[in-house]
Amino acid sequence: MGTMEKECELIVSRKGGGSVIDRQPVFSKDGRILFVVWGPVIRSYSIQTGELIDSYEGLKSRAVGVVLNPDNSDHIVACSQTGELIEWNWRTAEQKRKLQLDLNYKNNKPKLIVNFYVARTIERKIKVFLVWGYEKEKNAIVDIFNFTTGKISKTNFGQCRVDSHSHSTAIGGSNTGICIAGIKQNELFVISSEDGHQMRQFLGGQRWFTCVACHPTEACVATGDNSGRLLIWRGFNPGSKPVYGVYHWHTLPVRDVRFSSAGTYVYTGGGEGVLVKWSLDASQQRSFLPRLPASIAHISLSSDNRCIGISTDDNAIQIIDPQFKHLSVVQHFTWGVRPVATAPGRPGPLFPARLTRDPRTQSLVLNGRTGHIQFFSVHSKTLLYNLDVTGQNYLTQERGEVIVNTEVIKVAFSSAGDWLATVEQRDDNEISPELRLKFWIYDSTKQTYSLNTAIELPHKSTVYALEFQPSAISNRLLAVTTGDDQKFRIWGLTENSSLYSKGVTWICESVGFYQNLPVGAVSFSTDSSLLAVAFGCCVTVWIPETNELQCSLTHTTNDKTISQVNFGQQDCVHLIVSASPCGIYVWNVITLSLMWMVPFKLSILAADPKSNLMAAVSAENELVIFRPNCPQPMFRKPALVDSEIVAAAFVPHTSYHTSLVSWQQTSQLYFLDSNQELLVLEEEVANKYIDSVALETVPSSLKLPQTPFSALIAEQTKSSVLDPLAETHLQLGIPGDKAIRELLKPPAHTMPPISLLCAPFLRALIVTKSRKEDGSMERNDDEMEAEDSGMETDDSETSVVKPVPPTKSDNKLDLQHKTPKVKSQKVALADIEAKLESILHENVNWSFALLPEKSSTETE
Structure with a gap:
């Protein structure tokens, strides 16, 4: 065992995931590019293909939005939560200027920016309208800053306070200047940025505002409320009370409202997953785009009204035209934004299927949109495809009710990737629970998995573990499941020669149990000859073909239930690693003895398929890399991230890979956190060196802008005097x-x-x-x-x-x-x-x- 790797050599880097729907996307002026906020990075996507074009970096913290520069449509401006303002030329990705807004004009308390706008006032000056609030406060304040110096121009004008979410404020133009609208629960504020005139309106009853939008040219404001109503407000004149019209279709709260560029139509969306297009002059004249993949989070429109961007809760942006014809989709990582509800009042885990590696594509497989699993390539950082496992329509929520959808809770692949097994579950505590075990076979012609066998209620009401045999013995492939009926079941692949169907199907071959103890995790040995099953505080070893018990390994009867079991790899095939909330135990199945034990509050255990290494993550996000044959860890890093790590998996390198860190030679360890981001540990110094070397070796022709003129420029000029010792290729x-x-x-x-x-x-x-x-x-x-x-x-x-x-x-x-x-x-x-x-x-x-x-x- 070598010396433990130093913590400072590796840094946490984001490789995928993250939300692209937290903030409203923005179209370019010609409507061909869509700018999306992705953490501290601004990304540009093609409207026609949905492919990533470029990334604009430089912000040190998360961005709160991106807008076009009113004076130059080729420039985009982004602002971070800490008031850092950066302007780029989006065509060349060149950073034009960087500005820090003066947020300490009032006091030095930490402030977080909620939203921002850049607009030209009636005096033809560009101002920054900032919505900010103090940490751990629910209210925010609107201020105006100078776009050139970053100094405060107007402070707390109107003395209004708004809700601290991205839909709480809006800005629009009128014939007399810019007006700002803000909402706070049941209060609506409309403020003129020129004279600071403020008008306040209250919403009665148990209703409160959820979103707001301003008309682009007139003194008109649209708001949505929690009862599903769209309210159009007019008549914001001093000394008079504004009037409003009611447009009602939604049953769930309206999440976003947006005017068209000319102000003729209004678009709304909410939890129903339906986009509604309203005519401003006729409340009964409306059109619908139903059956969107998930609830609507944001609505964006291009300046020419040719494109509409709909941000949905599955972390996708649907691009459509005004006739609701689908153009493209911006999506590189899907999810169900909220934790899966297994029953009313009992939210489940965020990703119940965790992380699984697909041996065929070397991609990570995890939960996607409800009832689906997604195949995400970590090497190309792209979403390969989604597989609809449940085959059921998504049921939207209802007012005052919690609707439980069927969700995938377990995923497993055979060693070659020819077979896929899934478990789906639905239990609302009102009717009989739904539980299905499905086996899928890979169809090379369709390049996807096709359903082969579906088994109803393989266990009583839930499944705890699902795993395939690493290698088939006697040309028979096996799989094992454990459930809440205190049994494990071994499933075998057999020939089906019945009258109605022919081919191969999966059947239950045997059932195992041990002293009426609750069953948990399972693991096959590398050669598939042994099966380890956790029963309570015991680790039992079985022969899977005959279902015979070989031994039972118990350290102490007072210990808690074993939560993780894993056989070692390569020179550690005779070792079993088990873990409980109290510690990690390593058993030798040859001598039936405990080799070593360390106290560790383990949450996640992952094994490298290409080496004998294992990764353990504690409940406090401490990472430990170790080999089962030695209790001394190779690498340890406490407090890996601030968020909670929900899953981890090793993914082998697809090509030759050199690393200064010994445990990253064969595979890369990926983490999935509660922010739904894919994270890795990388070498900061090594990456910078590799990038610098790569830039030096790039031909100069590739560094030039790809224009017809640049193609005429020679890459290098040959001298009349040649090196006599150089090899010369006369013709290729x-x-x-x-x-x-x-x-x-x-x-x-x-x-x-x-x-x-x-x-x-x-x-x-x-x-x-x-x-x-x-x-x-x-x-x-x-x-x-x-x-x-x-x-x-x-x-x-x-x-x-x-x-x-x-x-x-x-x-x-x-x-x-x-x-x-x-x-x-x-x-x-x-x-x-x-x-x-x-x-x-x-x-x-x-x-x-x-x-x-x-x-x-x-x-x-």
């Missing part, structure tokens, strides 16, 4: 290959007559001659190389000349004999060019003999 590739490919590229029925194609094709094979201003011919590269080498080139497609440096005594002799050789080569090249030129002027009517009679007639 097949001569005429490009011309032939261009000739065969168009479809046959669209090609012009052959007589028009022969001349350009032959001309493409001629070496172009370039002349100087004085009329003399320049030496091409081949002639220069042959001249410098003093050797004749051969006729092969690729020739490499290795010149021999001459001695001092032979210099004069070599110079005397070099000129005739070069002249002879020039003569040979001139003859070849003359022959090709003559071919170009020959009659090519012979080509018509190669064509069918019909084609020849039509051509003539």
